Amino acid sequence: MTDITPEQLAKQADVERIKDASNYLRGTLSKSLQDTLTGALAEDDTQLCKYHGIYQQDDRDLRDERRRQKLEPRYQFMVRIRMPGGVCTPTQWLEVDRIANIWCNNSIRLTSRQTVQLHGIVKRNLKKTIAEINAALLSTIAACGDVNRNVMCNPNPQQSRLHAEVYEYTRRISEHLTPRTTAYHEIWLDEELLSSSRQDEEPIYGKRYLPRKFKIAVAIPPSNDVDIFANDLGFIAIAEGDHLLGFNVTAGGGLSMTHGEPETYPRLADVIGYCPKNKTLQVAEEIVKIQRDFGDRSHRKHARFKYTIEDRGIDWLKFELNQRLGWNMEPPRTFVFEHSGDRYGWAEGANDTWHYTLFVQNGRIFDTEVHPMMTGLREIARVHDGDFRLTANQNLMIGQVSSKRKPVIDELLEKYQLSSSGHQTALRLNSMACVAFPTCGLAMAESERYFPSLLDKLDKIVKQAGLADDPILIRMTGCPNGCARSVLAEIGFIGKAPGKYNLYLGGGFYGQRLNKLYRENIGEEQILAELTPILQRYAREREPGQRFGDFVIKAGYVREVSAGRDFHT
Amino acid sequence: MQILLPERSQTPLNDDQYHLLQQFFSTLSPEQAAWVGGYVTGRVAKDLPSLPSAADIADITILVGSQTGNGEALAEQLHSLAAGRGLKTVVKKMGDYKPQQLKAEKNLLVIVSTYGEGEPPDNAKELVDYLFSKRAPTLQQMHFAVLGLGDSGYEFFCKTGIDFDHRLEELGATRIHPRVDCDVDYESSAEAWMDAVLNVLSLRLEANSQTAEPASPSVASSSVYSRKHPFPALLLENIVLNGRGSLKETHHLEFSLEGSGLAYEPGDVLGVYPTNAPDVIDALLQTLHFAGTEWVTLDDNKEGFLYDALFRHYEITAITRPVMQKYALLAGNQKLDQLLQNKQKLNDYLYGREIIDLITDFPIGQLSPQAFIGCLRKLPPRLYSIASSLKQHPDEVHITVAAVRYQAHGRERKGVGSTFLAERIDENAAIPIYIDHNNNFKLPVDPATPIIMIGPGTGIAPFRAFIEEREAVGAPGKNWLFFGDQHFETDFLYQAEWLRYLKNGVLTRMDVAFSRDQQQKIYVQHRMAEHGKELYAWLQEGAHVYVCGDAKCMANDVHQELLNIVAAESGTDNAEDYVANLQKTKRYQRDVY
């Protein structure tokens, strides 16, 4: 892309200045790492480290306490591993597990985008940690930052052959859109990839990368577990039986908003057309370039692709895209989504392999007296010869288990009481919460740490109502950024202040519809008081097969949201 | 007026001077003459001329070797007591004293404390070396007496005083009064000694009344409060500086000096009178089968309940040798007596043991409360380096206290003073404190002089005061701070403040060593080594070096490293002299404990 004048740059968001001056994401990171007097990075570097898959955080539980103690905040780092389609080998799992227990807070966090997050790394151990992750043939590059993030793909076990091919495309999209800068290898792996003469180049991104984060997902109907419509760019697999033909392309999804700023709103992606599979990478690249060139670089809150499209219209996008492609996208093919949740337990795949999907509450893997899940999975990884697949709902699939290994895995699942999904309500099994406190710097209310106890109480209510086995999508996020896709839930909670949440109702069961604000700024007592009668009535009055999200609209609790623009109205 | 001068031959003056002086005197009024006399002797007392000559020698020289100022205070006291009796004395600090001058001293009163493991105070080392060297002169002409300051809690009690006493005699000087070794509660015994020596001297020298001498320099605070009359201070703040998960417990305490008139300078020390922990007292009473309500007479002839005596008056934990000896006399226990015979065995026994262990291991049939406290020594005040500057915190004094807690011989132990400060001060209780002026740990007079501060652990305390002071006065001098502790995340004392000083430039640079954040232990001296070149460059620029904190290991390791660096960087083999000279010129000062 063309360079801009300092005057123009001055008008833009500060992050743009930082990127521009960073020499392809180097900044002063190396120097920051050597400063032994603080656990933090230089201010600008706290932006740049994201492109390396690293977030600077601090333990918010200790903030006030440490200020009084005349200590700086308890700075620590979170790293996000790039894991296309969420697939990794048992060996890689064992490495992540080891690293989590040596350098991190003894837990592994499966994310809502099929990656792994490790928390609590202190600065002096950061470089080691990144190096060891790479030694395990994993990477953290571009897991965050204004670039394409981890590409999601449904771990569809029922059709392994199709999945294998779609997964291959997922990997290649991820590959193709990975930044080319050598800064990562220089800073973290001490690899000098640049001869002094050569300069870095970013053929797709340019030196200021994208105006904002960019997210891509690939879905294999009938499952929409990846919540394709929440993504900036989506590919819906169109297949004949087990044979992939191409993809319907979706564009302009994004869920985040800011309390009290109605000009910010969640938006679901539009299906803009169909492309044969051999054009997939070209389409992906051109759409990214369109956002690169037209995205709003002066207001970060208005920089996501969804606003670029809202401002210019979907037809403009199609036109611009066809122009750049040099050929015209075909009209979308028909497809059907049925659900966006996970199916737990054993499922048989092709050529006598099996897959076990394990419920992981809020994606947090750690050991407790009662549930030594981390240990259990370690033991499984030691004997497992297939793969691990992270789901987009923060759960874990033990994939490709040969039928003769199956009993061994079963034994371990039993031994470490991992197969607990059986005794859970369908409500809990369809729940998600974001990380929030104590690590997330943006959290306004608890989420991951609080949600389970709220669910305990809701469990009682649904059991009494006889809904124990009825799946209802319920999600909580600690702020309106919506990391656990709370605005897509049938019951959504969005944090406003400690102990206070906005309650949203009416999301679509397979991710096809945003929910709507029902009650504002309420605490647990009122949450239960509001939900109990609605759930009881749903149990009594629902039509056969009617989803909770559809019911609350039909029953008039909330109006249907047909477009993001109308989310607040 | 007419002043009769002695024969010219008996003066150090040449003819011309002698006659000039005669003429000059003839012009003086009695007042003027008195003033001149006083002024001249005063100046002489202050700054020495290069070589001794009869005229410089006052009748009596008070030679003081002091680290934390107790000795200096006593020297001042002695000086004015003498003046009161019309005796001409000059106070001289061993650090400023030309050893060659000993030959000329007629009456020498030595007041000296002991440091480290029986070492002289820093500023006395040179004199001691000289005294014990072959170059030491014979001192037939000299009459002397020695007052030793010390702490019977240490193995080598008042060793430096003892050494002076023996050596001066060995060199032919005459002892006019037996040496007195003062423990931490030194006032009364010191005063007794002063009276005695002054009596003897008054007889020896025919008292010539008029002398108006200016006190020799030393920060004398205008306050009515002192070690003897401590100020009851309110506690304003008590913060634990160590973050969660730390193995350390370091407290930052702030006291109010409002209305005390107390003043201090960075480098001074705060004295605190603690009380003993109730649970410790109870345990003791139980083992002794005392009630605590027994009526006893204290060593200062006041009377009171036993419990109260044990609460605020006596040291009831640390075992000192005198305590043990007194107890042994009552016990009449062979094993105990044997123990006292064998130094090694005794030390082994004492390590980690307290009085409660002593009375458990060597019980006495019917020991009366009175007899028991007869064995004890007064609870000495605890000293804490002041961590604040009055200029930034008017009417306040801050300290940094490491709570001493440890396990020994099956008992949980806790330091009296540190845990008193850490956990036994309740809201608006008034804590008896005083200021201990330490002239041997002071910022350079010239604010432009660079300083290097080495203070791991609580050794950081005075440097917080230094930096606050230098910021307050806008001192242009560069400041380099070395700090170390166990863990970066939890033990970086005052980190937020240092980061601020680095940002605003008051702190030029800082290097830290956290011993337990990696496999191999790293300490401040290692950081010094890493930057030896710069450190030496700073020294060459005239930087002052300050070391504060642990005396057992740190101070020596740092000293060694300083020698290494100088040796390496100067490329000569006189590092010893170089550093010794730093010490002598007060460019290398230590406050170690």
Ligand code: SRM
């Ligand atoms: C871990 C994860 C939530 C989880 O519980 O799984 C997560 C966690 C965070 N998200 Fe997110 N986001 C995660 C998925 C999402 C999603 C859901 C999705 O992508 O399907 C969204 C909504 C979809 C979207 O992007 O519109 C999401 C929208 C955000 C936003 C708002 C972006 C925007 O357009 O304004 C932020 C804040 C920002 O970027 O400024 C954010 C920022 C963050 C940060 C990094 C907070 C920060 O910027 O300092 C959170 C780290 C918390 C912590 O301590 O770990 N996260 N974040 C998910 C990691 C995904 C991954 O592996 O890459």
Ligand SMILES: Cc1cc2nc3c(=O)[nH]c(=O)nc-3n(C[C@H](O)[C@H](O)[C@H](O)COP(=O)(O)OP(=O)(O)OC[C@H]3O[C@@H](n4cnc5c(N)ncnc54)[C@H](O)[C@@H]3O)c2cc1C
């Ligand atoms: C000039 C000066 C400045 C000082 N500045 C400071 C300062 O800034 N901050 C600070 O915290 N202290 C400072 N100190 C030390 C302080 O005065 C006290 O000595 C310290 O607080 C301990 O006193 P205490 O009454 O708590 O312990 P005490 O009751 O005196 O007991 C201490 C004794 O316990 C024994 N002991 C301690 N630990 C162990 C162990 N692990 N095993 C076996 N025996 C053990 C030792 O015999 C030790 O002498 C300074 C001392 C001096 C002389």
Ligand SMILES: Cc1cc2nc3c(=O)[nH]c(=O)nc-3n(C[C@H](O)[C@H](O)[C@H](O)COP(=O)(O)O)c2cc1C
């Ligand atoms: C670190 C340190 C070490 C000491 N070592 C000894 C010692 O070995 N023997 C001793 O008798 N007194 C020792 N003392 C006690 C001092 O000599 C005593 O406090 C004396 O009153 C100090 O007098 P000054 O202030 O004039 O230096 C030591 C004191 C400190 C702070």
Ligand code: SF4
């Ligand atoms: S939704 Fe908000 S609180 Fe939760 S993880 Fe994302 S940014 Fe943090």
